[in-house]
Amino acid sequence: MNLDKQQIIQLLQDKEQQDALFKKADSVRHQYVGDEVHLRGLIEFSNICRNNCLYCGIRRGNSKVVRYHMTENELIDTARKAANIGFKTIVMQSGEDMYYTQDKMCRIIEAIKKFDVAITLSIGERTYDEYKAFREAGADRYLMRIETTDKDLYHKLDPEMSWQHRYDCLMMIKQLGYELGSGIMVGLPEQTVESIADDLLFLQEIGIDMAGIGPFIPHPQTPLANEAGGTLDLALRTMAVMRLMMPDINIPATTAMESLHPKGRIMALQAGANVVMPNVTEGEYRKLYELYPGKICVNDTPVHCRSCIGMKIEAIGRTIGKGYGAHKKSTNN
Numbered sequence: 001m002n003l004d005k006q007q008i009i010q011l012l013q014d015k016e017q018q019d020a021l022f023k024k025a026d027s028v029r030h031q032y033v034g035d036e037v038h039l040r041g042l043i044e045f046s047n048i049c050r051n052n053c054l055y056c057g058i059r060r061g062n063s064k065v066v067r068y069h070m071t072e073n074e075l076i077d078t079a080r081k082a083a084n085i086g087f088k089t090i091v092m093q094s095g096e097d098m099y100y101t102q103d104k105m106c107r108i109i110e111a112i113k114k115f116d117v118a119i120t121l122s123i124g125e126r127t128y129d130e131y132k133a134f135r136e137a138g139a140d141r142y143l144m145r146i147e148t149t150d151k152d153l154y155h156k157l158d159p160e161m162s163w164q165h166r167y168d169c170l171m172m173i174k175q176l177g178y179e180l181g182s183g184i185m186v187g188l189p190e191q192t193v194e195s196i197a198d199d200l201l202f203l204q205e206i207g208i209d210m211a212g213i214g215p216f217i218p219h220p221q222t223p224l225a226n227e228a229g230g231t232l233d234l235a236l237r238t239m240a241v242m243r244l245m246m247p248d249i250n251i252p253a254t255t256a257m258e259s260l261h262p263k264g265r266i267m268a269l270q271a272g273a274n275v276v277m278p279n280v281t282e283g284e285y286r287k288l289y290e291l292y293p294g295k296i297c298v299n300d301t302p303v304h305c306r307s308c309i310g311m312k313i314e315a316i317g318r319t320i321g322k323g324y325g326a327h328k329k330s331t332n333n
């Protein structure tokens with residue numbers, strides 16, 4: 001659906017027509033990507049980060065974080081277990097931890113690829129040569145949120161970082177043939193509805209394959225601890241509008257939504273989402289990867305998480321996808 005900026009703003013602001021928007025997004029989701037929900041096994045393999053983003057619980061300046069990174073063998077073993085319980089995609093996510101050099105990451109990717117899975121990387125800004133090497137080693141997808149297209153706001157929230165460089169990284173990733181994932185946070189301090197509309201138009205323009213929308217949840221050990229945070233409703237409306245604009249992309253029901261409401265992920269699945277990323281990280285690591293407070297399922301096992309979300313998905317009449325869940329671009333957009 002071709003929406004201009006003013007139409008997007010109207011949909012984002014219209015609380016009274018919210019249910020109608022969700023139903024329309026759900027109908028578009030059904031038409032373009034069907035009723036399968038694709039499960040991606042998420043491994044949070046390092047909470048060490050060289051960046052100091054004001055909103056993030058694992059920011060470099062947070063001295064209260066107990067830091068960790070998995071060894072190569074731990075990471076590969078975690079992926080093997082996830083593949084054994086049925087995950088067809090492994091998502092490897094971390095802070096920007098330079099312990100994982102190009103050679104290390106390539107060895108890990110090559111080992112995990114042998115488990116017959118698709119591999120998504122979410123490890124931040126790297127060089128073109130690194131992205132190329134990871135792709136050649138077997139990585140299929142890359143996820144890196146732009147967070148906001150308001151450059152002034154971006155530079156306030158991400159000191160020492162460059163919006164232009166992040167954009168350049170997204171373009172490198174796309175050029176190298178990855179499925180490209182990006183996304184935004186909703187409810188950031190000083191963020192406007194107009195800015196969110198610009199974000200959605202940007203994601204549409206660059207031709208993403210997957211987009212995640214997460215509500216901003218203030219972390220007590222960050223400079224934004226006392227900010228109001230984002231609402232679930234606005235995050236869901238943003239996600240639903242995105243489904244109307246980009247009908248065939250993959251859209252996850254993000255875990256942060258469930259941190260705001262016990263049924264947050266199911267609400268998202270009924271408002272346009274078609275992907276869920278259960279956490280398959282094990283033990284203490286699950287608790288230590290705290291981007292925001294109130295993270296769900298920190299005491300669960302990967303098997304329990306998969307079973308639990310599977311039952312919730314089936315309870316709303318959807319099925320769990322059995323394939324790799326690639327973005328199947330429609331010819332009738």
